[in-house]
Amino acid sequence: MQVKVLFFGSLREIVGRAEESAEIAPGARIEDLFAHFRERHHELAPFRPSLVASRNQEFAPWSEPLAAGDEIAFLPPVSGG
Amino acid sequence: MQVKVLFFGSLREIVGRAEESAEIAPGARIEDLFAHFRERHHELAPFRPSLVASRNQEFAPWSEPLAAGDEIAFLPPVSGG
Amino acid sequence: MKREDEQHLPMSAPAEDLVQIVRQPIDPLALMNHVRGPGDGAVASFDGCVRDNSAGRATLYLEYEGYEPMARLKMLEICARIRERFAIHRVAIVHRLGRLEIGETSVFIAVSAAHRGPAFEACRYAIDTLKRIVPIWKKEFFADGAVWADGEIPPSGNPGAPAGV
Amino acid sequence: MKREDEQHLPMSAPAEDLVQIVRQPIDPLALMNHVRGPGDGAVASFDGCVRDNSAGRATLYLEYEGYEPMARLKMLEICARIRERFAIHRVAIVHRLGRLEIGETSVFIAVSAAHRGPAFEACRYAIDTLKRIVPIWKKEFFADGAVWADGEIPPSGNPGAPAGV
Numbered sequence: 001m002q003v004k005v006l007f008f009g010s011l012r013e014i015v016g017r018a019e020e021s022a023e024i025a026p027g028a029r030i031e032d033l034f035a036h037f038r039e040r041h042h043e044l045a046p047f048r049p050s051l052v053a054s055r056n057q058e059f060a061p062w063s064e065p066l067a068a069g070d071e072i073a074f075l076p077p078v079s080g081g
Numbered sequence: 082m083q084v085k086v087l088f089f090g091s092l093r094e095i096v097g098r099a100e101e102s103a104e105i106a107p108g109a110r111i112e113d114l115f116a117h118f119r120e121r122h123h124e125l126a127p128f129r130p131s132l133v134a135s136r137n138q139e140f141a142p143w144s145e146p147l148a149a150g151d152e153i154a155f156l157p158p159v160s161g162g
Numbered sequence: 163m164k165r166e167d168e169q170h171l172p173m174s175a176p177a178e179d180l181v182q183i184v185r186q187p188i189d190p191l192a193l194m195n196h197v198r199g200p201g202d203g204a205v206a207s208f209d210g211c212v213r214d215n216s217a218g219r220a221t222l223y224l225e226y227e228g229y230e231p232m233a234r235l236k237m238l239e240i241c242a243r244i245r246e247r248f249a250i251h252r253v254a255i256v257h258r259l260g261r262l263e264i265g266e267t268s269v270f271i272a273v274s275a276a277h278r279g280p281a282f283e284a285c286r287y288a289i290d291t292l293k294r295i296v297p298i299w300k301k302e303f304f305a306d307g308a309v310w311a312d313g314e315i316p317p318s319g320n321p322g323a324p325a326g327v
Numbered sequence: 328m329k330r331e332d333e334q335h336l337p338m339s340a341p342a343e344d345l346v347q348i349v350r351q352p353i354d355p356l357a358l359m360n361h362v363r364g365p366g367d368g369a370v371a372s373f374d375g376c377v378r379d380n381s382a383g384r385a386t387l388y389l390e391y392e393g394y395e396p397m398a399r400l401k402m403l404e405i406c407a408r409i410r411e412r413f414a415i416h417r418v419a420i421v422h423r424l425g426r427l428e429i430g431e432t433s434v435f436i437a438v439s440a441a442h443r444g445p446a447f448e449a450c451r452y453a454i455d456t457l458k459r460i461v462p463i464w465k466k467e468f469f470a471d472g473a474v475w476a477d478g479e480i481p482p483s484g485n486p487g488a489p490a491g492v
Contacts, residue, residue: 006229008227008228008229008297008299009227009299009301009310010310012227050315052315052316052318053318054229054232054297054318057229057231057232057235058232058235059295059316059317059318060318061318073229073232073297075229075297075316076299076310076313077312077313077314077315077316078293078294078295078296078297078298078299078313078314078316079293079298079299079300079310079311079312079313079314080226080228080233080257080268080269080292080293080296080297080298080299080300081210081257081268081269081289081292081293081296081298087394089392089393089394089462089464090392090464090466090475091475093392131480133480133481133483134483135394135397135462135483138394138396138397138400139397139400140481140482140483141483142483154394154397154462156394156462156481157464157475157478158477158478158479158480158481159458159459159460159461159462159463159464159478159479159481160458160463160464160465160475160476160477160478160479161391161393161398161422161433161434161457161458161461161462161463161464161465162375162422162433162434162454162457162458162463190355190356190359191355191356194355194374198374198376198430199430200378200379200429200430201378201379201380202376202378202430203375203376203377203378204373204374204375204376205372205373205374205376206371206372206373206374206450207370207371207372207373207374208369208370208371208372208443208446208447209359209363209369209370209371209372210368210369210443211363211367211368211369211370212368213365213366213367213368213441214365214366215366264365265363265364265365265367276378278373278375278451278454281373282373282447282450282451285371285447286443286447289443
């Protein structure tokens with residue numbers, strides 16, 4: 001199944017794109033989706049402890065299962081204001 | 082000796098003037114000056130516990146001695162803002 | 163503490179609140195005027211502006227980037243939390259994105275209330291919470307390079323529950 | 328916490344602070360702009376405005392009266408106290424006197440700082456202290472009469488010492 005993945009800030013610069021599509025296996029969790037990108041961009045690995053994930057524009061635990069069409073984002077520490 | 086006396090708010094309405102001159106004896110204190118006006122305007126008496134005095138634009142204790150030319154004010158509870 | 167004339171509005175109606183993400187200069191006066199009504203005795207405001215230095219290092223300019231739809235939702239969530247916690251009347255929160263020069267306003271928050279205590283507390287709560295939960299990022303440009311500002315890790319993993327304060 | 332470029336000013340120079348008593352409408356934007364400098368990351372403001380009621384009784388309008396020269400001195404004293412207590416940059420305090428209609432601003436305070444904590448705290452301290460020590464009085468006009476508002480008795484009797492907070 002397919003999900004949309006968004007990257008912001010430092011992650012966007014590493015991945016080189018703000019938005020990607022990913023084809024993942026049914027039953028996959030947000031954590032698995034991150035692993036999918038980490039394999040292609042090893043520089044993502046050290047960011048993992050400081051990231052939070054969102055699913056459909058709400059913060060979500062890494063263990064949350066994905067559904068087709070989900071919009072997932074990996075969010076670096078926020079620094080608005 | 083002569084001092085200038087200012088009245089504000091409710092006191093100004095009672096005395097009917099914003100400013101008065103008073104001739105007082107050397108050695109008089111602010112308390113004595115208030116007594117001088119209280120004799121002429123008995124309605125001032127009940128206000129006394131809630132008033133503070135100022136001498137030359139700074140808060141002053143009622144026991145403070147007066148000097149010729151002083152500017153004294155009797156200040157009701159303040160309600161600016 | 164709602165005003166008499168608001169009692170018939172549904173509890174969930176922050177229709178009067180203003181939440182915006184913009185790319186042009188923010189107009190503080192418009193926001194202060196937006197929140198104030200005849201029942202208000204106090205409007206507390208916070209203006210976040212671009213400093214000329216970061217920990218003593220001279221800043222040239224900043225660039226803000228945001229996850230716009232989620233940032234909007236989180237700013238609305240802040241408005242809702244404020245209404246629950248403080249006796250306030252109306253809230254406006256506007257954040258600017260893109261390149262900002264020294265002295266420009268990146269975020270403006272205005273909160274009206276009958277009394278000053280809740281207005282101040284809600285305004286402070288709003289900016290503190292914005293800096294913790296709203297997905298916006300700031301890149302700082304210096305003479306000799308640029309860095310993404312150190313940020314705060316939003317509380318997460320428990321969606322639906324209010325993020326702890 | 329003074330900015331580098333201010334270190335040569337004498338400690339007692341709040342020359343940049345703005346204290347005014349006016350009889351015309353207050354311009355909040357001018358005051359916010361007055362206090363902000365390139366080293367500031369935060370401007371906290373307080374806008375005190377005329378409510379349409381006092382404890383539920385419908386207000387028609389207010390009249391403010393002040394002991395102007397002393398009020399000015401006390402407002403300057405507030406600026407000085409703020410500089411001693413908080414890491415702020417600049418302060419503006421303006422109070423309006425005369426007749427004010429519902430919704431009009433009676434007092435506006437803006438405080439700039441490198442960081443938001445001191446800006447908020449100093450702004451709050453300023454309005455709280457103003458309401459306790461500045462000789463200004465408010466008369467509330469209702470449909471059926473007028474009263475001098477309940478006020479606060481300023482700490483006194485110990486001139487020279489800072490009034491307790």
